[in-house]
Amino acid sequence: MGIYGMKAACADGPETIRRRLEQRILPMVQKPGRYAGGELGAIGADWDKTKASILLAFPDAYEVGMSYLGFKILYDLVNSHEGWRAERAYSPWPDMERAMKNESVPLYGLESLSPAKRFDAIGITLQYELSYTNVLQLIDLSGMRLRSSERGEEDPLVIGGGSCTVNPEPLAEFFDAFLIGDGEEAMGEIMWILEMRRSRTISKKQALEALSALEGFYVPAVHDPSSVSIRRRVLDDLERFPAALSNEVVPFVECVHDRTVVEVMRGCERGCRFCQAGYINRPVRERKASTVRAAALESSAKCGYDEVSLLSLSTADYSAIGPLVDRMAPELAEKGVAVSLPSLRIDAFSIELARKVGTHRKTGLTFAPEAGTQRMRDIINKGVTEEDLMSAARAAFEAGWEQVKLYFMIGLPFEALEDVEGIADLTFKVLALGREVAAGKGRPPSRIRINVSVGTLIPKPHTPFQWLGLERSEITEGKKARLRGLMKAKGITLSLSDAFTSKLEAVLSRGTRTMAGVITRAYELGARFDGWGECIMPGYWIKAMEEAGMDMDTEASRGFARTERLPWGHIDTKVRTDFLALEFEKARQVENTGDCRFTACNLCGVCEGGIKNVVRGPEE
Amino acid sequence: MAGQFEAIRIKYGKVGPGRYISHLDTIRAVERAIRRMGLPVLYSEGFSPRPKMTFAAALQVGVGSVAEHMDVLLERGIEPADVLCMASSAFPETMPLIAVGRFGGGYALPAKIRRARYLIKPFCRDEAGWSCGSLQDAIEAFKATPSVTVLGRDGKEKDVKGLVYAVRAVDGALEVEVACGDKNLRPQYFVDALSAVSGGLYSGAYDFCRTGLFIDLGRGLQDPMDDCADTAFSEVFRS
Ligand code: SF4
Numbered sequence: 001m002g003i004y005g006m007k008a009a010c011a012d013g014p015e016t017i018r019r020r021l022e023q024r025i026l027p028m029v030q031k032p033g034r035y036a037g038g039e040l041g042a043i044g045a046d047w048d049k050t051k052a053s054i055l056l057a058f059p060d061a062y063e064v065g066m067s068y069l070g071f072k073i074l075y076d077l078v079n080s081h082e083g084w085r086a087e088r089a090y091s092p093w094p095d096m097e098r099a100m101k102n103e104s105v106p107l108y109g110l111e112s113l114s115p116a117k118r119f120d121a122i123g124i125t126l127q128y129e130l131s132y133t134n135v136l137q138l139i140d141l142s143g144m145r146l147r148s149s150e151r152g153e154e155d156p157l158v159i160g161g162g163s164c165t166v167n168p169e170p171l172a173e174f175f176d177a178f179l180i181g182d183g184e185e186a187m188g189e190i191m192w193i194l195e196m197r198r199s200r201t202i203s204k205k206q207a208l209e210a211l212s213a214l215e216g217f218y219v220p221a222v223h224d225p226s227s228v229s230i231r232r233r234v235l236d237d238l239e240r241f242p243a244a245l246s247n248e249v250v251p252f253v254e255c256v257h258d259r260t261v262v263e264v265m266r267g268c269e270r271g272c273r274f275c276q277a278g279y280i281n282r283p284v285r286e287r288k289a290s291t292v293r294a295a296a297l298e299s300s301a302k303c304g305y306d307e308v309s310l311l312s313l314s315t316a317d318y319s320a321i322g323p324l325v326d327r328m329a330p331e332l333a334e335k336g337v338a339v340s341l342p343s344l345r346i347d348a349f350s351i352e353l354a355r356k357v358g359t360h361r362k363t364g365l366t367f368a369p370e371a372g373t374q375r376m377r378d379i380i381n382k383g384v385t386e387e388d389l390m391s392a393a394r395a396a397f398e399a400g401w402e403q404v405k406l407y408f409m410i411g412l413p414f415e416a417l418e419d420v421e422g423i424a425d426l427t428f429k430v431l432a433l434g435r436e437v438a439a440g441k442g443r444p445p446s447r448i449r450i451n452v453s454v455g456t457l458i459p460k461p462h463t464p465f466q467w468l469g470l471e472r473s474e475i476t477e478g479k480k481a482r483l484r485g486l487m488k489a490k491g492i493t494l495s496l497s498d499a500f501t502s503k504l505e506a507v508l509s510r511g512t513r514t515m516a517g518v519i520t521r522a523y524e525l526g527a528r529f530d531g532w533g534e535c536i537m538p539g540y541w542i543k544a545m546e547e548a549g550m551d552m553d554t555e556a557s558r559g560f561a562r563t564e565r566l567p568w569g570h571i572d573t574k575v576r577t578d579f580l581a582l583e584f585e586k587a588r589q590v591e592n593t594g595d596c597r598f599t600a601c602n603l604c605g606v607c608e609g610g611i612k613n614v615v616r617g618p619e620e
Numbered sequence: 621m622a623g624q625f626e627a628i629r630i631k632y633g634k635v636g637p638g639r640y641i642s643h644l645d646t647i648r649a650v651e652r653a654i655r656r657m658g659l660p661v662l663y664s665e666g667f668s669p670r671p672k673m674t675f676a677a678a679l680q681v682g683v684g685s686v687a688e689h690m691d692v693l694l695e696r697g698i699e700p701a702d703v704l705c706m707a708s709s710a711f712p713e714t715m716p717l718i719a720v721g722r723f724g725g726g727y728a729l730p731a732k733i734r735r736a737r738y739l740i741k742p743f744c745r746d747e748a749g750w751s752c753g754s755l756q757d758a759i760e761a762f763k764a765t766p767s768v769t770v771l772g773r774d775g776k777e778k779d780v781k782g783l784v785y786a787v788r789a790v791d792g793a794l795e796v797e798v799a800c801g802d803k804n805l806r807p808q809y810f811v812d813a814l815s816a817v818s819g820g821l822y823s824g825a826y827d828f829c830r831t832g833l834f835i836d837l838g839r840g841l842q843d844p845m846d847d848c849a850d851t852a853f854s855e856v857f858r859s
Contacts, residue, residue, distance in 0.1 A: 023743040027825040038637030040712035252641040252649050304652030
């Protein structure tokens with residue numbers, strides 16, 4: 001039972017909601033623009049002729065959610081279809097949540113200010129585990145029971161998607177269905193089922209059964225996780241859907257990323273063993289360079305952003321990136337629009353790209369060697385050498401950059417103290433190099449700054465490290481202390497991840513269905529926006545865990561035997577478990593695995609039945 | 621200013637949810653609208669070039685407007701009527717363009733702003749304490765009080781009386797002209813003051829709308845659009 005229970009469920013329509021917002025709520029809250037709608041490109045408020053509707057709800061602040069490409073794609077896809085309607089909702093900030101509760105205003109769609117319950121479904125994206133209490137907030141504010149089994153026939157279906165669905169169990173009790181994998185095709189199928197639901201052709205139960213029969217859908221009420229196997233949905237070719245969106249909302253409120261985003265490819269096969277995204281988005285599927293270019297020109301002209309970002313997990317690996325940037329950057333520059341590349345490799349080629357597009361001038365460059373020694377980088381299969389880093393850093397300093405950010409991880413398997421110390425070594429080498437280059441060019445060496453960010457490995461489901469638990473925090477904290485001691489130097493700024501946040505993320509990402517009670521309790525106690533340093537309240541979680549008879553440290557560092565069925569064992573990402581096990585063995589042997597785009601197939605299992613790598617190369 | 625340029629003056633509104641757009645967000649939104657229009661604006665130099673625009677006077681979050689103004693510098697001349705045409709789909713409905721005129725330059729718009737006019741009404745007219753009769757009484761009480769100050773949101777005393785130039789009741793709403801420019805009075809402070817002198821006016825939220833902005837070029841107060849040539853007005857706002 002949610003905190004607000006049925007109170008917010010009153011059948012208030014858009015007019016009542018509008019009145020309460022205008023008169024009582026929006027004058028009182030911070031950044032009211034987040035809750036008012038009326039953005040450019042948003043669809044109208046007219047529900048006439050609506051045959052099926054979905055509220056796309058993002059379990060984080062508006063500024064974060066509005067920057068998420070997945071929802072932009074789905075919003076466009078649904079609203080481009082006659083008779084289908086998608087609206088948007090985001091987690092209200094605590095002041096707004098309080099105001100909504102006081103004024104009995106439920107969660108509503110920003111387009112028509114319709115209450116969540118007017119929709120046939122609520123689609124919630126699960127991008128990171130630390131948003132789980134916000135997921136409950138969204139369901140609760142909708143005026144529904146938190147648990148799927150307690151909701152009624154007339155309540156909208158609550159459907160989850162996004163990368164966290166590869167271990168859906170901690171949230172399984174709250175959702176009616178999960179979509180695992182790519183959403184483009186599946187969204188259409190959902191909407192057809194919702195049409196039948198809205199016309200009352202089928203019951204809620206029949207709708208769930210229909211969903212459960214489709215590839216990629218996990219329906220906890222229908223499927224038994226101990227025996228079923230749910231195959232991830234994979235879109236074979238991105239070109240089957242347009243890159244340029246015809247319904248794109250341009251926010252007024254400043255967001256995390258205010259820019260046109262064009263996805264150049266999906267998937268990455270570099271095979272970094274810690275990286276969940278690299279395993280659950282295989283294979284690599286590139287878009288055509290011509291489509292990317294046309295979409296960038298069209299969307300930036302339509303939305304008016306001053307930046308176009310070419311998105312993927314590793315954009316420098318996009319086979320046509322060089323010629324594409326050469327052609328696009330000047331065309332866009334003429335219109336006052338810059339190109340940005342969000343994920344660069346550590347090599348001279350990437351620096352050259354960054355130099356060409358120029359947008360990274362403001363923000364500085366980020367390199368992610370991930371580990372401090374070659375042995376460790378081989379263990380995690382990060383195919384980067386010290387020479388690579390040094391030559392990339394040299395190129396960057398020579399091109400005039402003065403600030404470089406380095407990203408590392410600790411808590412890696414088979415890690416020794418000398419691997420941790422290697423992080424400091426490498427940092428000092430980069431700093432010295434920067435100063436040398438600066439001095440050689442007659443610039444003050446003191447201007448060189450290295451920002452080092454050190455995260456803690458969370459062994460994520462469906463990666464080769466999935467059988468391991470989180471490293472015990474006493475050990476990790478010792479390593480952090482060592483780093484702090486070593487890196488006190490002018491020109492170096494060190495930031496370390498927070499121990500509690502890592503534990504919470506581990507517990508939530510690796511948890512079983514028993515976590516549902518803990519998440520509910522933490523939510524009831526007041527946990528919200530756990531991914532926000534200023535919002536997270538460890539006390540709520542510790543209390544919730546204690547009440548459930550669980551110990552945070554034990555749960556976080558729980559590992560699994562190779563023979564055990566994993567809590568996420570019913571989700572088949574198409575990457576074979578023995579492949580992951582082999583990768584773990586190779587990590588132990590300090591052996592690398594090549595990228596199947598450039599070397600032989602590694603038999604990960606993803607490519608079959610028309611699904612394969614789509615690498616197009618430069619056109620013409 | 622060096623080199624060749626043309627300037628246009630744009631009058632636009634903030635309606636409906638547009639009232640919740642902050643000043644900084646407004647600047648960004650206008651920059652985008654200008655890029656969408658493909659208007660040949662002049663850009664500043666440097667790593668992140670910005671279109672050369674000047675906004676007349678910031679508007680508080682929550683206040684609507686049909687009288688926002690800005691000057692934009694262009695590389696070459698463009699007919700105001702054509703600008704209006706280009707803008708029709710580029711400006712969001714919540715930030716509609718009202719008029720465009722050719723501006724001869726010679727001064728910075730914000731430096732000449734002296735006064736703003738607001739129309740103020742309660743969101744909920746049927747609530748107690750708000751009627752035309754009581755409004756008139758409140759206005760009389762305000763006029764009769766030699767000095768009125770209120771406590772600002774920042775905790776400081778604000779002089780209200782000296783910054784209010786005109787006030788009247790129109791059709792159950794308040795119309796007030798207050799200082800804007802180097803001296804400024806938030807319309808909320810005016811209502812607070814009115815409420816204080818009249819012993820309570822209305823406890824709910826107010827609907828504020830800026831309906832006029834006035835500049836002083838040494839010829840008495842005038843509408844900024846009056847200092848423009850070839851002004852074109854949007855159909856919707858011609859009234
Ligand atoms: S099946 Fe082979 S080619 Fe396909 S993604 Fe896996 S390793 Fe690469």
